[in-house]
Amino acid sequence: MYRQVEIGETVVGRGIMALHFTPPEYARPRPPAVFIGAIHGDEPLGSYCLARLCDDLLERPPGRDTWIIPALNVDGLAGGTKNNANDVDLDRNFAAASWSASHRPGYGSGAAPESEPETQALVALIARVQPARIVTVRSPYRMVLWDGAGEALAAAMAERNGYELRDDPGYPRPGSLAHKYGVEAGCEVVTLEVPFCEEPEAWRENRSALRFAVDLPV
Numbered sequence: 001m002y003r004q005v006e007i008g009e010t011v012v013g014r015g016i017m018a019l020h021f022t023p024p025e026y027a028r029p030r031p032p033a034v035f036i037g038a039i040h041g042d043e044p045l046g047s048y049c050l051a052r053l054c055d056d057l058l059e060r061p062p063g064r065d066t067w068i069i070p071a072l073n074v075d076g077l078a079g080g081t082k083n084n085a086n087d088v089d090l091d092r093n094f095a096a097a098s099w100s101a102s103h104r105p106g107y108g109s110g111a112a113p114e115s116e117p118e119t120q121a122l123v124a125l126i127a128r129v130q131p132a133r134i135v136t137v138r139s140p141y142r143m144v145l146w147d148g149a150g151e152a153l154a155a156a157m158a159e160r161n162g163y164e165l166r167d168d169p170g171y172p173r174p175g176s177l178a179h180k181y182g183v184e185a186g187c188e189v190v191t192l193e194v195p196f197c198e199e200p201e202a203w204r205e206n207r208s209a210l211r212f213a214v215d216l217p218v
Helices: 044-059 074-079 117-129 151-161 177-184 199-215
Strands: 002-009 015-021 033-037 066-069 133-138 143-148 164-166 188-193
Touching (some): 002 117, 015 117, 033 199, 044 066, 044 133, 066 117, 133 177, 133 199, 143 177, 151 164, 151 188, 177 188, 188 199
Parallel strands (some): 033 066, 143 164
Antiparallel strands (some): 015 066
16 A cells, blocks of 8 residues: 655655555564665666656565655755755755864855755654665665665675675765664664666666565564
């Protein structure tokens, strides 16, 4: 069973959609999970893979309460731009202790933590759903990155897609989702980095890893 929910609007008024899938009644209760694609609008493979995951869940229900946001940065995805319509990098806009008003070119962090409507929509959903597991699907590296309590999940996903397992991407991430919900809140946070490739190849490589994150472990 699923429903589609508009969780907020973008800077220019586009709807931010989430699909909520509920497990069958016989499934053992597991903590909820949230999956997010296209935090950066120029990384469309994350949105594609999560759309395909939604199709997969229609055929075989999830093992846990699952929320999927195929595209958080809807304006950026429509325009092919990394940042949102205010030229803010949404993954530098979260209210983590590491948030900073100073930034490198192209990594604008916003006028204040969680100043952007897209960030606000996601934060409100997470506050309501209280997920133990948050998975973002990004590009362009071939990597499974973990923060907080996400090491075991990331390792299992990396076994399934053959990607490199890492606990550090090799660059700073002030004000990131991973810092707020992984480092500070202690959730299972996994960043699945999909290399630029043809869409069917991206899904073929990552279907098993994404289904594992939906269904297992507790």
